[in-house]
Amino acid sequence: MRSLYLKISASIVLIPLILSCSSENSPKLSEQSLIPMPVSVTATDSVFELDENTAIYAQSGNEEVKNIAQYLADRLNPATGLDIEVKTANDASVAGSIHLTLTDADTTLGDEGYELTIATSGIKLLAHQPAGLFRGIQTLRQALPAAIEKSEKQSGPWRIPTGTVRDYPEYAYRGAMLDVARHFFSVEDVKRYIDLIASYKMNVLHLHLSDDQGWRIEIKSWPKLATYGGSTNVGGGKGGYYTQEQYSDLVNYAQSQYITIVPEIDMPGHTNSALASYPELNCNEKDPNPKLYEGIEVGFSTLCTSKELTYKFVDDVVRELAALTPGPYIHVGGDESHVTPMEEYIPFINRVQDIVQSHGKHMIGWDEVTNASLKPTSVAQYWAKAEYAQSAAKQGAKLIMSPAKYAYLDMQYDSTSKYGLHWAAYIELDSAYNWEPSTMVSGVSRKDILGVEAPIWTETIADMDALEYMAFPRLPGLAEIGWSPKSARDWTQYRDRLGKHGKRMEAMGIGYYPSKQVVWEK
Ligand code: TNX
Numbered sequence: 001m002r003s004l005y006l007k008i009s010a011s012i013v014l015i016p017l018i019l020s021c022s023s024e025n026s027p028k029l030s031e032q033s034l035i036p037m038p039v040s041v042t043a044t045d046s047v048f049e050l051d052e053n054t055a056i057y058a059q060s061g062n063e064e065v066k067n068i069a070q071y072l073a074d075r076l077n078p079a080t081g082l083d084i085e086v087k088t089a090n091d092a093s094v095a096g097s098i099h100l101t102l103t104d105a106d107t108t109l110g111d112e113g114y115e116l117t118i119a120t121s122g123i124k125l126l127a128h129q130p131a132g133l134f135r136g137i138q139t140l141r142q143a144l145p146a147a148i149e150k151s152e153k154q155s156g157p158w159r160i161p162t163g164t165v166r167d168y169p170e171y172a173y174r175g176a177m178l179d180v181a182r183h184f185f186s187v188e189d190v191k192r193y194i195d196l197i198a199s200y201k202m203n204v205l206h207l208h209l210s211d212d213q214g215w216r217i218e219i220k221s222w223p224k225l226a227t228y229g230g231s232t233n234v235g236g237g238k239g240g241y242y243t244q245e246q247y248s249d250l251v252n253y254a255q256s257q258y259i260t261i262v263p264e265i266d267m268p269g270h271t272n273s274a275l276a277s278y279p280e281l282n283c284n285e286k287d288p289n290p291k292l293y294e295g296i297e298v299g300f301s302t303l304c305t306s307k308e309l310t311y312k313f314v315d316d317v318v319r320e321l322a323a324l325t326p327g328p329y330i331h332v333g334g335d336e337s338h339v340t341p342m343e344e345y346i347p348f349i350n351r352v353q354d355i356v357q358s359h360g361k362h363m364i365g366w367d368e369v370t371n372a373s374l375k376p377t378s379v380a381q382y383w384a385k386a387e388y389a390q391s392a393a394k395q396g397a398k399l400i401m402s403p404a405k406y407a408y409l410d411m412q413y414d415s416t417s418k419y420g421l422h423w424a425a426y427i428e429l430d431s432a433y434n435w436e437p438s439t440m441v442s443g444v445s446r447k448d449i450l451g452v453e454a455p456i457w458t459e460t461i462a463d464m465d466a467l468e469y470m471a472f473p474r475l476p477g478l479a480e481i482g483w484s485p486k487s488a489r490d491w492t493q494y495r496d497r498l499g500k501h502g503k504r505m506e507a508m509g510i511g512y513y514p515s516k517q518v519v520w521e522k
Contacts, residue, residue, distance in 0.1 A: 173451025266333025
């Protein structure tokens with residue numbers, strides 16, 4: 001009797017305590033460590049909880065929205081174990097569900113913006129375009145406890161603080177570049193990188209598909225490029241290449257996460273693997289039959305710009321690549337062509353630009369291509385020289401900002417970093433975050449800039465562990481530079497968000513660099 005009395009009185013005291021804790025202990029929506037920081041977050045001080053009744057309702061009659069809904073279910077089901085189902089909006093709606101809807105009414109959201117409303121009764125995600133729904137889902141993931149990212153069932157509860165996020169990107173192009181030429185990365189590895197960059201709302205993966213050390217894409221009209229030119233890596237090893245089917249698989253995989261693949265074939269320099277495969281593309285009398293190269297020097301190779309065969313080669317490669325690439329761009333490199341005389345380099349790039357256009361694509365080149373005459377639809381990628389960035393702007397071409405001193409993910413964090421180079425700088429998290437594209441180069445302003453990109457060159461980076469250690473956590477910072485309004489960016493406040501974000505990266509299986517600049521919440 002007495003024990004029953006105790007139990008009852010204890011529950012009377014405890015129940016209200018538990019209830020009030022549930023909203024007081026969970027962070028407010030505005031205090032969630034969202035990366036990139038949204039344009040606006042309004043918190044309403046309550047919580048929504050995923051449970052057995054939760055379903056995801058996709059707007060009816062739209063297959064694409066249904067696929068996005070399934071993507072969301074696939075993110076939520078492993079950790080929650082809730083078996084959340086995708087239904088269409090015609091099905092009877094149950095309170096406590098998630099609704100994904102496209103709207104024509106809210107065009108201010110643009111191609112990638114979204115409005116996410118979390119109420120105790122359910123979640124509504126609205127966008128003007130499917131890509132906006134996809135980006136909004138990344139915010140929803142980050143609003144849940146970090147354990148949502150684990151691949152095995154966790155205990156929950158799965159609460160989300162209520163409120164509204166209205167959000168859209170600052171820049172249209174927010175990219176990551178992966179050098180698969182110095183070290184080859186498998187299709188599975190590249191898919192993993194796509195998953196990771198997608199969760200920070202990036203929308204471009206630039207694949208550096210050829211360099212002195214390796215040619216990584218099958219070209220049917222010049223088969224030895226891949227089979228011979230792709231047969232090694234920096235430091236030796238067996239290298240590898242993507243068949244055209246595998247490349248298309250990557251393109252489609254990226255597309256399903258609203259990421260465009262930008263393929264790069266670097267020329268006229270950085271071409272030793274092509275020259276070794278087809279010596280007739282070479283006119284270096286001192287070394288007419290170059291061997292495969294496994295070192296890390298740059299600037300020693302060039303296509304023979306005076307031979308007609310070279311332009312047949314470029315046309316064949318660009319034609320095959322353009323046919324496999326739905327995105328608007330072909331990147332032609334153009335960097336560090338130290339052994340191509342400038343009087344040959346300029347007409348070469350002009351002609352290559354025409355070839356790219358003739359296959360229905362726009363040319364991107366590293367900033368040296370501004371020595372040539374850029375069309376207004378071409379894009380220069382700034383990495384080193386301010387005068388080249390200024391020249392692009394003067395010529396009316398747009399810029400992708402990848403300043404090596406801040407945006408290169410292969411630069412070491414400090415002198416103790418186990419991977420990476422440091423020719424441009426040591427880049428700790430603060431300097432990776434604290435730069436502003438629109439004021440970086442005098443004479444280059446916001447209107448000249450298409451976006452930002454974080455390249456990772458892989459001379460010293462041979463596997464996914466090394467890649468993730470170098471990319472994280474600098475890549476989320478660059479993603480925020482590309483997505484969030486300038487006024488919402490602040491290093492000390494970002495550092496605190498990143499500190500709370502550490503356990504989410506851990507749950508995602510990312511072996512990140514635990515910089516001492518950040519207090520990592522365990
Ligand atoms: C310069 S950045 C290069 C690459 C190297 C990189 C190493 C650029 C356009 N070219 O070929 O891999 O430095 O950090």
